[in-house]
Amino acid sequence: MHVPDGFINAPVSAAAGVVAAGAVAVSLRGARRELDERTxxxxxxxxxxxxxxxxxxxxxxxGTSGHLLGGALAAILVGPYTGVLCVTVVLLMQGILFADGGLTALGVNVLDMGIVTTVVAYALFRGLLGVLPRTRRSVTVASFVAALVSVPAAACAFTLIYWIGGTTDIPIGKVFTAMVGVHVLIGIGEAVITALTVGAVIAVRPDLVHGARGLTSSLKLRVDGELVDAPAPQPAAPAVAARSHRGIWAAGLVTALVLAGFVSYYASANPDGLEKVAADQGIDKKTEEHAAKDSPLADYGVKDVSDARLSGGLAGVIGVGATIVVGSGVFYVVRRRRTPDAPAPEKESV
Structure with missing residues (x-):
């Protein structure tokens, strides 16, 4: 759902940029409370x-494809404020290095793909956890539903922005119907990816899932025919916990590199939901060339590498590396700027 330059007029794009910048500033402050030695x-x-x-x-x-937006996944794993920053870093890397998503439309994309998805998903996720049983399975179910709803919510947000500042005269009802219709389907894929990822992390290190904290459910033992609370497990030694944390980090990094460097070659070549709707409805009539179209990594390929598989794989690996370096740097600085008297997040597990 990356909005290119030319879809939205300059005044509305600028206004969206101001709103997005304000939200990112708030997220930077909020992330200080969410980030700790684990997250x-x-x-x-x-x-x-x-x-x-x-x-x-x-x-x-x-003839249509979809891809993960990631707002729900990020919010549930590391918190809503940090989640906004995660998606923002991704959008910056994509726009600057890969010419994906217009630079003048960066505020629109951050607002739509980063803020709307994260806020809607996390609010729904917390609401569902308030009524579901306090179990790990409930976290996975709530993740699925929250991610599913977040995608058509982003489609509605784009439609609203287009209604206010679209550069072509297209009936807004047609845009709304087409956008929401296809993004409900894309939302199913988003929900599956999000639920599987959250479920996998919970199975190994539930304490690393921000959205699962505070859902402690004590084990029960049957003694003389009655159920009683089992003794609380002793926390792992710091050295053991550190090794486990490094193992999760290494496994996640290898997975990301394999997906971007190898599996991405087999991704669908069909236009995504927004591209398809734009072409069918005529929204793309005034699309402008990307300012970074001559980037060595434009369109997710390495310039002057003729082999498509190798070119795309290298671009994916470079993108993962650049994103983790920039993202880790941002979060390290945010963590370091945390005030000494700020309360530390509670160390709770599911």
């Missing part, structure tokens, strides 16, 4: 993983 390293990895999975377009309908 700060994970946040950079989450951004890199989202970058990698966004390269994997999957078919959703005749």
């Amino acid at each position: 700060a390293p994970l946040a950079g990895l989450v951004a890199a993983f989202i970058f990698a999975v966004q390269m994997l377009n999957f078919p959703v309908a005749a």
Whole structure:
């Protein structure tokens, strides 16, 4: 759903940029409370993983594909404020290095793909956890539903922005119907990816899932025919916990590199939901060339590398590397700027 230059007029694009910048500033402050010794390293990895999975377009309908937006996944894994920053880093890398998503439309993309998806998904996720049983399975189910709804919510947000500042005269009802219709289908793929990823992390290190904290459910033992609470497990030694954390980080990085460097070659070549709707409805009549169209990595390929598989794979690996370096740097600085008297996040597990 990367909006290119020319879809939205300059005044509305600028206004969206101001709103997005304000939201990012708020997120920088909020992330200081979310990031700790566990989540700060994970946040950079989450951004890199989202970058990698966004390269994997999957078919959703005749001639249309979709890809992960990632707002729900990031918010649930590392918190809503940090999640906004994760998606923002991904969009910056894509726009600057890969000419994906217009530079003048960067504010629109951050607002639509980063802020709307994250806020809607996390609000729904927390609401569902309030009524579901306090179990790990409930976290996975809530992740699925939140991710599913976040994608058509972003489609509605784009439609609203287009209605206010679209550069072509297209009936807004047609745009709304087409955008929401195809993005409901894309939302199913988003939900599956999000639920599988959250479920996989919970199975190994539930304490690393921000959205699962505070859902402690004590084990029960049957003693003389009655259920009683089992003794609380002793926390792992710091050295053991550190090794486990490094193992998760390494496994996540390898997974992202494999997805971007190898699996992405087999992604669907069909236009994504927004591209398809834009072509069918005529929204793209005034699309402008990307300012970074001559980038050595434009269109997710390495310039002067003729082999398509190698070119795309190298571009994916470079993108994952750049995203994790930039993202980790941002989150390290945010973590370091945390005030000494700020309360540390509670160390709770599911």
